[in-house]
Amino acid sequence: xxxxxxxxxxxxxxxLLNIISIEIPHLPDSALGPNARLHYATRYRKLRDSRDEMxxxxxxxxxxxxxLWEAAQLSITFWAADKRIRDLDNLIGCxxxxxxxxxxxxxxxxxxxxxxxxxKYKIGDRERTIFQIEEVLR
Numbered sequence: 001x002x003x004x005x006x007x008x009x010x011x012x013x014x015x016l017l018n019i020i021s022i023e024i025p026h027l028p029d030s031a032l033g034p035n036a037r038l039h040y041a042t043r044y045r046k047l048r049d050s051r052d053e054m055x056x057x058x059x060x061x062x063x064x065x066x067x068l069w070e071a072a073q074l075s076i077t078f079w080a081a082d083k084r085i086r087d088l089d090n091l092i093g094c095x096x097x098x099x100x101x102x103x104x105x106x107x108x109x110x111x112x113x114x115x116x117x118x119x120k121y122k123i124g125d126r127e128r129t130i131f132q133i134e135e136v137l138r
Contacts, residue, residue, distance in 0.1 A: 018135040020063050020106065024053065027078055027086075027127050028094035035090060050097030058105045068108045074099070075118040075132040081125065088121055098131070106133060 031038055031046055038046070058064055078091050103110050116136070 018065075018069075020131075020133045022054070022057055022061065022063065022131040022133070024057065024098065024129040024131070025127075027080065027129055028091060028098065030090070030094060032094040032096060033090040034093040047097045051101045054098040054101035055105060058101065063106065065106050068104070069106055069135045070108055071114045071116075071136045071138050072102075072107055073116040073118070073134045073136050074102075075120070075134075077120045077122060077130045077132075079122050079124040079126065079128045079130070081123075081127045083123060086121065088119060091121070092117075092119055095129070098129075102133065 029046055029050060030036065032043070032050060036043070076092070076095060078086070078088075080086065099110055108114065
């Protein structure tokens with residue numbers, strides 16, 4: 001309890017401080033996958049567009065961090081509206097622009113020492129991709 005009598009919960013893992021949840025209303029563009037055969041300029045434009053989309057969502061929701069987080073745990077959940085089986089590693093590869101957008105807006109860097117990744121695939125009523133980012137203290 002606080003001095004005012006308010007009750008608050010202590011996080012189950014005290015090293016996790018802040019949690020941000022971002023929803024993109026579709027699955028990632030398959031043209032950004034590692035198996036896609038696109039002209040480099042077309043691929044660059046699509047990658048830039050996906051990065052800009054994530055930055056717009058981060059800023060519109062007020063999620064930009066100052067100072068930037070040193071480390072984070074990123075959980076990506078892909079929700080499909082159909083029962084078509086998708087290749088999970090290709091979905092992850094298609095998210096490069098979205099993940100890169102986190103650098104400079106929320107994270108200092110997205111290298112393997114600073115970012116832990118968890119991925120899930122579920123079937124639901126509509127397509128969407130949900131990013132849950134949790135700050136981790138080291």
